[in-house]
Amino acid sequence: MSDSPSRLGLVALLTASTVSSMGSRVSVVAIPWLVLVTTGSPADMGLVVGATMIPYLAASVFGTPLADRLGLRATAITADTVSTITTAVIAASPRIGLPTILAMVAISGMIRGVGDRTKHVLLRPAAETAGVPIARVTAIYDGLDNGATLVGMPVGGLLIFWFGAQGAVWVDSVSYAASALIFATLVTAGSEPKQESKPAEPYLRALRAGARQLGSDRLLLSMLAMVFFANMVNQATTTVFIPLWVSDVLHSPAALGTILGAFAAGAVVGNLVFTALAVKLTRYVVFAVCLAISGAPRLFVLGSSHNLGVVLAVTFLCGLAMSAVNPILGATLYGRVPSDLQTRVFGLVAAVAYAGFPVGGLLAGWSVSGFGLTAPILVGGVVYLAATLLPLLRYRGMSLVPAEVREEEMTEGPAKP
Structure with a gap:
């Protein structure tokens, strides 16, 4: 059991990612349903998907040099914290309108586009510290994500039935908060990939290097x-x-x-x-x-x-x-x-x-x-x-x-x- 502490960071990273993924799958069902019952328009449901994915993809490209400057662990914690707030706004607003929903999912999508990349990069140093082959860790990571999809979406439907769409979105907010807490307390500052000490690159140069x-x-x-x-x-x-x-x-x-x-x-x-x-x-x-x-x-x-x-x-x-x-x-x-x-x-x-x-x-x-x-x-x-x-x-x-x-x-x- 002497290697238990060395594996704690990997277990915590996988747990935090799975918890937030599970909540996100609930929101994939709950937020479009909330839009449908609020506006009655299937076209507005498509707008919500676009408002989430476009900032997500853009941030995956243009936000990552900033994540390198801030630090991967700090970026992951920040992303989960901001997502906690944006989903809580959706869940806590009884008469929420489409503009507010679009704004919140856009912010959440943008911050998760960076946060998800940092969690992925942190897997390798966590795997090396734990002494687990990276191929096996990526298989476990992907399996947990698939499990979150398999369980989260049906659970999302049940939560909507029991508590309404906004009640289901609360689950997503709580999942992001739990993920941020796990990162802050159990994923140590030493989990960052080892890099040579050198001055920060200018933003555009860093983007071009990737x-x-x-x-x-x-x-x-x-x-x-x-x-x-x-x-x-x-x-x-x-x-x-x-x-x-x-x-x-x-x-x-x-x-x-x-x-x-x-x-x-x-x-x-x-x-x-x-x-x-x-x-x-x-x-x-x-x-x-x-x-x-x-x-x-x-x-x-x-x-x-x-x-x-x-x-x-x-x-x-x-x-x-x-x-x-x-x-x-x-x-x-x-x-x-x-x-x-x-x-x-x-x-x-x-x-x-x-x-x-x-x-x-x-x-x-x-x-x-x-x-x-x-x-x-x-x-x-x-x-x-x-x-x-x-x-x-x-x-x-x-x-x-x-x-x-x-x-x-x-x-x-x-x-x-």
Whole structure:
């Protein structure tokens, strides 16, 4: 038990992140519902999503150099504290209007765009202090996040039923407060990545340094392009294809939550398996193949089957495969990006990856309006498969050698031109 204190920081970091993620999933359900019952407008629900995601993505890029100056731990605590206040304002205002909601979710989204990146970067020093391989830690981190999704959204629905939408938002506020408290008391100041002592860079130079680092690494750019296309098609599947398939084929909204829950359940089970096998697998080939399996099969089955049981089974297996993707990308980022640039590079990676979400939703809506449901679903499956498997041809040598033999190629720095 002598190593217990060394693992306390890692456990505290994972706990704080999970607590705030759980509350956020409740808000994903509760705040749009609050907007709907307040304004009666589905379009206003879309405005709230945009008001959250646009500042989140912008801050992930432009706020990270400031986080490096302030300190990662201090930024994480500040982000959770500000989010506590913004969500409390929403929860505590009985006659709240749409402008106030938009302002609060925009502030919260902006501050979380920076705070989430700092928590991610802090994982590596916490893992090193605890003596746990970073691949295993990223698998645990992703598994806890998937678990928060699996549990948080249904709980959000129950809380709305019991206490109303604003009562449910209180849970999010309390979760951010708890996360800030855990960070302040249990994640020590020594948890920051070790960096050489040097004067702070000017803001624009710091921003450019992160962009240059990512732009020079062809392997990371290849993985990021794959994730962008995967997120684009996955968002189209979740927000357009699956709801329309459920409406057209099953004529019952009850199946919608079941299908989405099957994917999340598969991801949670897969994380348990991947956590055990993370240090034994060949990273790049597992990343590419699992990413392909996580999306294309469920699109093909949606486009060719009317059997709910088949769709649920394939969706569960897709979730199982998806569980390997984020941990491998995370471990590769930690290994290939210098510690003093990680906050900025991680922010750029998140912004590019998440940019696929709005693109996918828009393209899906337009394509279904013009060509019906089946053709866009099948085309989406083909695009997903091509975008995730074609890059294997370029890195096929790396993908065929065990991870422990080729670890240096995945961790020591950018691929040479």
